[in-house]
Amino acid sequence: MRGSTERIRKLRHESVNIQPKLSIERAVLETEAYKKYYGTVETPVLRALNFRYIIENKKLYIGDGELIVGEKGDSPQTAPTFPELCCHTMEDLDILNSRKYISFKVSKKDKKTHREKIMPFWENRSMRKKILDNMTDEWKNCYKAGIFTEFMEQRAPGHTVADDKFYKKGFLDFKKEIEDKIKQLDFLNDLKAYEKKAQLEAMIISCDAIIILGKRYADYARTLAEKETNKERRDELLWIAKNCDRVPAYKPETFAQAVQMYWFVHLGVTTELNTWDSFSPGRFDQYLYPFYEKELKEGTITYDRAKEILECLWIKFNNQPAPPKVGITMKESATYTDFANLNTGGINPETGCDGVNEVSYMILDVMDEMKLLQPSSNVQISVKTPKQFVKKACVIARKGWGQPAFYNTEELIEELLQAGKDIKDARYGGSSGCVETGAHGREAYILTGYINIPKIFELTLNDGFDKFTKKQIGLKTGKAENFQTYKELYDAFKKQLKHFIDIKIHGNNVIEKLFAKHMPATFMSVITEDCIKKGKDYNDGGARYNTRYIQIVGIGTITDCLASVKFNVFDNKRFTMNELMEALNSNFEGYPLIRNIVLSRTPKYGNDDEYADNIMVDTFNTINNMITGRPTVSEGTYRIDMLPTTCHVYFGSVMGATPDGRLSSKPLTDGISPSKGADTNGPTAVIKSASKMDHIRTGGTLLNQKFSPSALKGEKGIDNLVSLLRAYFKMGGHHMQFNVIDKETLVEAQKNPDDYKDLIVRVAGYSDHFNNLEKALQDEIIERTEQNFN
C-alpha cells in the first residue's frame, strides 16, 4: 500500500479502485441555468451566471480523512458532462458504459434524465453541432479519412497553466481589480467599451462563484465537524473550514491554504468548461516554497506534514478522470488521464538562478511514494540544476513507470523567446499536457488537432485518392510511377501538404471564432494575464500571448518512407516505383525481397545517419514553414508540436502499407521517436538524430526511450542516464521520457492482465495502466526498441 501515512494509504486505495462513472448533475444544473438566463444577458455574463449557478447548487464532497477538499463531480472518479460542448447521443452513453477500455458507468436514472431533459435542450445547441455545421465537405472528408483530428469537437480550448498570481492575491482582490477596470472604461473613445464591460462583469461573477465554492466548503466542513464524534477528525474538519474561510476569497497564508487555493482554482477551470489538459499547477515547487519556508521558520509545519498535504492533493488529481470522450476524440486520446502536469526544478522565474528547493525534492518524494497516473509529475532540468537533483529524478525514472519525464529548461526558454515572449514571461514558462510549451499564466496555447503526415504521403503516391474512404480528397499531383526524380515526388508531396494544412487551418479559424463568440471562459480569464487589462476573454485572444498548435504525427515514419523511396527507387534503382506500388498495394505479400530491402538495407531515422536524418530535417522544415507564424483569428500565431498522445495508433489504422516496410494498419512512429526496431545503433544515435531537428522552432517534441532494467543497473547506470539526458539537452533536445521494463514482462502482462494490474507504462506524454491500453497500443509499446547497453 502506497502513501506515507495511514490516511493517505486509505485515500489512495479508494482513488485507484473506484470505477469511473459519469454524472449528469452538471448538465442538469446547466440546463436550468440556461433556461433561466438565456436571452436576458450578453453571452459572457450568461456563461458566468451558468458557472455560478452550478457552483451554488452542486453537491459537495468531503471524504473521510481528506485534508484538501473539493471534487469536480459529486464524488471521486466522477466525470460531469458538458452538453453545451458535446451533447452525447444515447448510443454514446451506451458505448461509454460498456466499452472495454476507458469506460464510464452511466446509471439508468442518469440515462433517463439525459434523454428527457438534456438532449432535447442541447442537441441542436451544442458546440459540436455548431462546429460540424460550419465545416466544409472538404474538411469533413479529411476528418473522416484520418488526415487530421479536431480537438474542439468534444472539448473546450484549454492547456492553461497557473502562474503564481493566486498565491499572492485572493479572488476578492481580483474582483476589486476588475471593478476598477470597469470604472476606467471610456465609452466615448473606446468603441469596444460595451463588450469589455460585459466581459468584465462576467469575470466579477466568476470571482463570486469561486468564492462561493470556498464558503460552501467551509460551511460543509463545519456541519460535518458538528456531527463528528472523533475529536481528532473534528479538529481537522474545523481546520479545513478555516482554510476554506481564507481561500479562495483571500490570498493563502499557509502551505495548506496555498495547496487548497490551487485546488479550488483547478476545480473552477475544469467546471466552467471541459478544458483540454484540465489545468496545471505549473512551476509548483517555486510557488509553494515561500509558504513552506515561512511555516518552517514559525514552527507550524514539518516536512512530513507538508508531504502529507501534497499527497492529499495528488489524490485529488487522481480522482478526476478526463471528460468522457467518444469517436475520433477517444481514439486520439484514449486514456482516463487528463494531463494535469507539473514542472519541478528548473530555474527560479524571478531571479533566473537555479530553482531547485526543498519542495522540489519533496515533490519527487511524493511522486515516488504515490505512483499515481495523475498528476503527470515532471522535472525541468537546467544547466544550473544540481546533479544531486537530476540523479534523484533519474533514480525514480529508473523504476520504470515513466515518471518523471524530463524537460530542458534552456530549450523551453529559448522556444518561448523565439516565439516572441518577454524574458520574464518565458522564465515563468514550462511544459504542460504532454510536452507543450507555454508561458504559464499569460498564454493561451491551444492544441487544435493532430495531422497525419504519412497519410498525406500515401495520398501523394496515389494521385490524391484515398483508398480507404474511396474519395479523391487530395490534389491531382500525378501518378507515382510518373515521377522521374525524387525532387518531383517531393514537390508533389509539398503541394499535398499545403493543401491539407490549409484545410485544417481554415477549419480552425472558424472554430476559434465559434468559441470566442459562444463559449467565453470567464473564470479562466480572471487568472490569465492581460484578460482583465484588455477586457477580453481567454477564448477571444484576451491572453497576453495567443498560440495555436497543430500537432505533427509520424515524423519518423515519413522520414523512413521518403528515405526508402529516394534510396531504393531513385538513387540505387533497386526496384521501380511500379514494383514498390504493387508491393504496397499487396501489403508486401508476395514481395519479401522488397520488404526486406526497405526494412533491413535502407537508411533509417534514429541511427545518426546523415542520409535519413537530412530527409527528416528537410521534411520538418517544410512542414514547419507551412504552419509556424501563420496568423490565428485571435491575432496570435500558429506553431507546431511534435507529439502523438495515442493518435499514432489511430492514424496508422487508416493507412495501408508504407514504403518503409510498415504493414497496413500498423501504428505510426510516436513523437519524434524512430520506427520500432529501426534504431539499431543505441540510444546515443537516437539522441543525435533527434537533436538534428530544430526543437526551438516547435512548441514541444516528445522522445521515448525504452531500456531494459539491467541496462540501468547500479550507480553507473544512473550516471549514464544522467549523462545521456544532459548531452541531449545540451544539443537542444526538448524532452525525454523512459520506459524501463523488459519486453518479456510486457508480453506476459498482455497474456495475464490480472497478474499485472499495477503495471504502469509510459505512453506518450503521460503514463497509463498497461491494462487500460487497447491491444494495438500495447503491441506498439512492446515493439519499441529496447536499448540494451553492453
Add this chain to the structure above:
Amino acid sequence: MIKVQIFNIQKFSIHDGPGIRTTVFLKGCPLNCMWCHNPESINKNIDILYDKEKCTLCGECIKKCKRGALKIIDEAVITDLSKCMFCGECAFYCINNARELVGKEYTIDELIQEVKKDMSFYEESGGGVTLSGGEPLLQIEAVLKILKKLKNIGIHTAIDTSGYIPFENMLKIIDYTDVFLYDLKIIGDDKHKKYIGVSNALILDNLKKLSNLDANINLRMPIIEGINADLEDITKAIEFIKQVKIKDINILPYHDIAKHKYKKLGRNYREDIMKVPTDKKMQIIKNMFEKEGYNVKIGG
C-alpha cells in the same frame, strides 16, 4: 592510404573503460581462445556468417552469386571461399537475413568521423573511444594514426589488448593511450598453451614492462569455470600481479551468449568444458583480490 579492418563499432559502450564510450572492434587476433565471445574477430579478413536456422534454402543467394561460389550441401548453403569475392550480393538479397558479411575497411578519416559523432556524450560522461578486437595492436600503424588523431581532438582513449604483440607496438602508442585494458587469462604456461595455443611469456613480460613505464593499466580477467576459475589459478594470478604496479582489476564472468556465432561461422563450441561461474564464485574471487588490496569490479 592506410585502412583499418573493423568488424563492429559499438556506440553507448559502457563496460569498456570509463563513461559512455564508442568501442571499435578491429579484426584479427594472434590468439585463439575457445571462449572468445567475438569469434568473428579472429580472422583478419572478412568472414561470412551463415545462420542455417534462418535459411529456407530458397536459392536466391546462389542465383545472385556472380562467381558460382555457393551450393547447397546437406540442406545448407556452403560457400567455396576460394571463389568468393566477398562482394556481399548474397547477403543483400537474402530475404531471411541468414547471411551476413563481417568486416569492413575504413580509412582513418572515415573512422574518426564516425567515432566523433558521440563527442557530446564522451564529454558529459568522462567517456571516450576504446579500440578493441581481436587484437587492435596487430594493425599498429592504423591504430597509431587513429590514437594520435583522437588525442588531437581531446578524446579519451583506451586500448583493449591481449598483450600478445611485440612490445614495440605498445611503446609506439603509449603516449596516446589514456588507459590500457589489459587481458590476463591464465598464469600457468602449460595451461595457457593448452587452451590458447601459445605461451604466455610474452603477455606477462609485456605487462611488466608496460607497468614499469607507469602506464595506466586496468587488468581484465575473464573467469571461466572449468578453465581458469580454480582458486589455485586465482592465487597464482595474484602472486603474479603483485610483481606489477596495478591496482584496478575487473573480473569478467564468462557467458555463453556467443554460442550461436560459432555455429554461424561453422566452428565447434566447447560447451562441454566451459561453464558459467556462479555469482558466489565471482564473489569469492573478488574477495581474494580485495584481501590483497586491489580495487576489484565484477564485470566491465
